[in-house]
Amino acid sequence: MADSKKSSVLEFLKFAMALEVAFGVVGLFWALALSAAVVYFFTYVLGPIGGAVFAALSAAYIAAGYSTVFFAYRAIKRPELVRPSTAILWSRAALVAAVMSAVLADFLYGVSSALLALALYLYAKELARSSA
C-alpha cells in the first residue's frame, strides 16, 4: 500500500517535472524576448532607470524560472538526488516562479510550476513518512 502510494507520488513528480521542462523552456524563451522588447521600450520612454529596473525584475524572474527548470531536468535524470530538504527548497522556488508567471500572464508555465511545487511538496511528505 505504502509502496504503491510512493510510486504514484513519484510518477506525479516525474509528470510535473516533464511539464516544467517543456513549458519552462518555451515560456522562458518567450519571456526573454518579451522582456528584451519591453526593456527597450521602457528605456526609450522612461529613460535608462526605468529600463534598468524592468531588466533587473525580468532577470530575477528568468533566473528563478530557469533554475527550477534545470532542477527538474536534473531530478528526472537522477531522482535519488531529491532529498526532503531539497524538495522543500525547490517546491518554494517553484511556487514563487508560478506566482510570477501568473502575474506575467504566462499561464501554461505558471500551471506547470504550481504542479511541480505541489508534486515536490507531496514527495517531501512521502519521503518523511517512509523514513520516520
Next chain:
Amino acid sequence: MIVELEGCVSSFLSAARPPLAFYGPPNLLAGRFLYLHAGEGLSEFGAPAPEAVEYCIGAGRYAKKLDPPYTLKELLDVLPEGLREKAKNSVCLRRAFYLSRVDPRPLRSAKIYVDDPLLLFALEPYMPAYAVGIQGGRKRRAECGADPPPPPQLADAEARIIPPEEFVDFLYVRDIFKPLANPVRLLRLLWRIARRAVF
C-alpha cells in the same frame, strides 16, 4: 546563543531543582514555570541541531552541511568512515532526531525549565536560551534586588513531538516570507539555488 546565568538567579534556581536551562528573561523569573519533558521515542527523520549531533557523536561540523529536515541516512552519507559506525549504533542520535521535531509554537510565551540537553538544543533556535550549569558562550550576571524573587512553581508539561509529515508542513510554511525580509538570507538562498542549478 546560550547565555549562562550566574549570581542570584543560579542560586535561587538550584534551590528549586538543578535545571539545565530555562527560557525567559531573568527579570521575569518569579511565578509559574513549565518543567518540560518529552515522551519516549526514537526516530530517523528530523532536523537535529549541529550542537545535538556534536553532543551525541562529536560530529557537529558534518551536520552543519545538511539543510533541515534530513534523515539518518543522509547524515551517514556525509560522515567519515570512523564516525559512521558510531552514528549507526547511536541511540542518542535517534533520540536527537525524535526531539528535533518538538513543536515550539505553544511554548513561545512560556517560561520553561529543561533538563534534557537534546530538548534544549531542539528548542534553542526558536528562543533565546539562558542556561545554568552547562558551559555557555557568554556569561551574564544577574543581581538580586532588595526582594529576591520567590522560588518558582514548577508545573509539569509534556512537549508535543510533531509527526514527520506534519513536520514537513511546519518547515514549509514556517519561514516562507522570512527570506524576503532579510536580504542576507535572501542572497544566501539565491546562492544555494544557483549552486545547485549547475549540474
